Structure formats: C-alpha cells, structure tokens
Amino acid sequence: MRARSASAPKFMNLSQIRFPVGAIASIGHRVSGVLLLVSLPLLALALDRSLRSESEFEALRDLVSEPWRALLLVILVWAAAHHVLAGVRHLLMDIGVGSRLSQARTSAWAAILAAGIIALAAAVRWLS
Amino acid sequence: MRVSIYRFNPETDAKPRMQDYDVAPEAGDKKLLDVLMRLKTMDDSLSFRRSCREGVCGSDAMNINGRNGLACLTSLPGLKEPVVLRPLPGFPVIRDLIVDMTQFFAHYHSIKPYLINNEVPPERERLQSPAEREKLNGLYECILCACCSAFCPSFWWNPDKFIGPAGLLQAYRFIADSRDTATAARLAYLDDVYRLYRCRTIMNCTEVCPKGLSPSHAIERIRLALVRESS
Numbered sequence: 341m342r343a344r345s346a347s348a349p350k351f352m353n354l355s356q357i358r359f360p361v362g363a364i365a366s367i368g369h370r371v372s373g374v375l376l377l378v379s380l381p382l383l384a385l386a387l388d389r390s391l392r393s394e395s396e397f398e399a400l401r402d403l404v405s406e407p408w409r410a411l412l413l414v415i416l417v418w419a420a421a422h423h424v425l426a427g428v429r430h431l432l433m434d435i436g437v438g439s440r441l442s443q444a445r446t447s448a449w450a451a452i453l454a455a456g457i458i459a460l461a462a463a464v465r466w467l468s
Numbered sequence: 469m470r471v472s473i474y475r476f477n478p479e480t481d482a483k484p485r486m487q488d489y490d491v492a493p494e495a496g497d498k499k500l501l502d503v504l505m506r507l508k509t510m511d512d513s514l515s516f517r518r519s520c521r522e523g524v525c526g527s528d529a530m531n532i533n534g535r536n537g538l539a540c541l542t543s544l545p546g547l548k549e550p551v552v553l554r555p556l557p558g559f560p561v562i563r564d565l566i567v568d569m570t571q572f573f574a575h576y577h578s579i580k581p582y583l584i585n586n587e588v589p590p591e592r593e594r595l596q597s598p599a600e601r602e603k604l605n606g607l608y609e610c611i612l613c614a615c616c617s618a619f620c621p622s623f624w625w626n627p628d629k630f631i632g633p634a635g636l637l638q639a640y641r642f643i644a645d646s647r648d649t650a651t652a653a654r655l656a657y658l659d660d661v662y663r664l665y666r667c668r669t670i671m672n673c674t675e676v677c678p679k680g681l682s683p684s685h686a687i688e689r690i691r692l693a694l695v696r697e698s699s
C-alpha cells in the first residue's frame with residue numbers, strides 16, 4: 341500500500357480549486373507577511389534616514405515621485421493593512437470571537453475589502 | 469450534460485488526463501451520483517466509490533467544480549457545466565476518482581475513536597443527562613468522507629503529521645463525552661505543534677462539510693480545553 345501511494349499521482353493543482361473567501365484572506369495574510377518581512381530592513385533604513393534631517397526626508401519623498409516606486413509602496417501599504425486586519429481576525433477567532441462560519445465569511449470579506457480601500461487611498465495619494 | 473472527469477489507470481497511464489463525456493440525464497436523475505452511475509453504464513472502465521447513495525456512507529467524496537463534496541448530495545440543477553470531477557485533493561490516486569485513504573484513517577485511529585472508561589460498568593448503560601448528550605450534537609454525525617481534510621491547506625502540506633479536521637472533530641467527540649474518562653490523555657496527545665496546532669483557522673473544512681458540521685469549532689474547543697487545563 342505504501343509503495344503504491346509513493347508513486348501515485350495526486351490532484352493538487354491550486355488553480356483548479358475554488359477557494360472560499362476565508363482561504364483567500366488567509367493566503368493574503370501569508371503573502372503580506374512575507375512582503376513585510378522582506379521589506380522591513382529597507383523600511384527601517386528609510387525611517388532612520390528620514391529622521392536625520394529635513395533634506396534627507398525630502399530626498400526620500402522625491403523617491404516616491406517615480407510611479408513604479410510609488411506602486412511598490414502602495415503594495416507595502418496593502419501588505420501592512422491586510423496583515424494587521426487578517427491577523428486581528430485570526431486572533432479573535434482563536435478565542436472564539438466571530439468563529440461561526442457566517443461571521444468568519446463576513447470578517448474575511450471585511451479584511452480583504454478594507455485593506456483594498458486603504459491601498460487604493462495610498463494609490464490615490466501617491467500615484468495621482 | 470457535459471462532464472469532464474479525471475482519469476488515471478495505474479496499469480496503462482503514465483499520468484492522469486481529463487476525459488469529457490456527454491450524457492443526457494433522465495427524469496429520475498436528481499443527483500450527480502445518478503449521472504455518474506449512468507456514465508458507468510456507458511464506460512465501465514470509469515471508477516469511483518459509492519454505496520448508500522444518500523449521504524450516510526461518505527464514500528463518493530470528490531472534488532466537484534473545484535470544491536469537495538459528495539456526489540450523492542449534489543443536486544443536478546445549478547451545477548455549472550462542464551461539471552469537472554477530480555479526486556479529493558492531496559490524496560494519492562488509486563484509480564480515477566478513487567483515492568488512497570490509508571493516511572486519513574491512520575490519523576483517525578491515532579485519536580482512539582472509541583469510548584475509554586475503565587470504571588466498573590453499571591448493570592445497564594452509562595447514563596447521560598440531556599445537557600451532556602447535547603454536547604455530542606454536531607460531532608457524532610461525522611461520516612468520515614474526508615471532504616474536510618482534503619480541502620484543508622494545512623493537511624495538504626503536512627498530511628503525515630497534522631491530524632486534520634476530520635480526525636480532530638472525532639477527537640473532540642470523545643473529549644466532550646461525559647462517559648469518557650481519558651480526557652487528560654487525549655488532550656496530552658493532541659497538544660503538539662503538528663497534530664493540532666497546524667490548524668490556522670482557515671475554515672475550509674467547515675465550508676465543505678456535506679453534513680453541515682463545523683470541524684473548526686471542534687478544534688477551537690480542543691484548544692480552549694488545553695488552555696483551561698494548563699492554567
């Protein structure tokens with residue numbers, strides 16, 4: 341039995357699976373966490389530089405005038421917003437708050453939409 | 469009606485393929501399983517499990533248009549065509565829609581799915597109050613179809629270590645039973661970074677349970693019981 345299973349195929353094509361909204365909120369939490377982790381050293385460096393002098397602060401602000409850099413920042417704003425919102429949702433569900441399916445669906449939609457709106461607001465601020 | 473089915477015969481196929489069928493459901497065909505049975509008469513090489521045909525045995529669990537469910541409980545009206553049928557995700561495929569459930573049942577057996585009570589048995593049955601019996605509702609109805617575990621990302625990535633939603637729901641069924649005296653040992657077994665805590669409360673399990681049960685709620689109760697025990 342074990343030998344057969346080792347060579348047997350498995351259906352595991354994620355693009356052919358219809359994920360519920362809770363799964364999308366959860367994978368978004370993972371992806372945003374990775375983005376934040378990877379960008380944290382750069383963001384900390386940027387904060388350090390921005391606090392040194394007004395001219396350094398302005399120089400950093402000028403960096404964002406380039407659209408692709410602004411887009412990166414918008415993605416990080418989404419990551420921070422989604423990670424916090426989906427993370428708080430998970431914490432509350434861990435203690436039994438909003439852990440019924442209907443509530444969990446609503447809170448997943450709320451986290452996804454709120455993070456999207458926050459990212460949109462950042463895009464309007466930096467990209468327009 | 470067009471149905472697209474995952475086909476794999478280990479004796480003749482190097483890898484799985486999808487096969488399309490056109491079938492005309494007849495008046496008495498109400499559920500997806502009826503159509504599968506009709507297809508079986510057209511192509512007897514098509515393999516799938518089925519038995520009770522009424523959502524009790526749990527043997528015809530499969531991935532239906534991207535979500536796990538029981539063919540016998542899936543109504544034909546409202547099914548988007550082509551109806552795409554694949555085996556339960558993450559499980560080794562034996563043939564077509566039949567998967568190897570050895571690992572799944574190994575997890576089930578690991579949680580000791582039976583009443584443990586070494587006290588002297590009463591002359592008649594062990595009695596429960598209505599309130600104690602009520603605690604088993606939503607737990608005892610599980611038919612072990614594996615729709616939940618095969619839709620759980622944590623189970624996909626750690627099928628050998630994470631007990632999975634079905635096994636954990638069954639574990640809580642005995643933890644919650646007032647007649648069982650092994651609660652401490654059961655909780656100690658589950659208190660493990662993989663066995664229990666791989667659950668990330670994604671709730672895919674509850675989304676697809678064909679019996680309307682909530683494995684995620686059972687897992688939450690186990691976690692809270694462990695917290696209470698350690699404080």
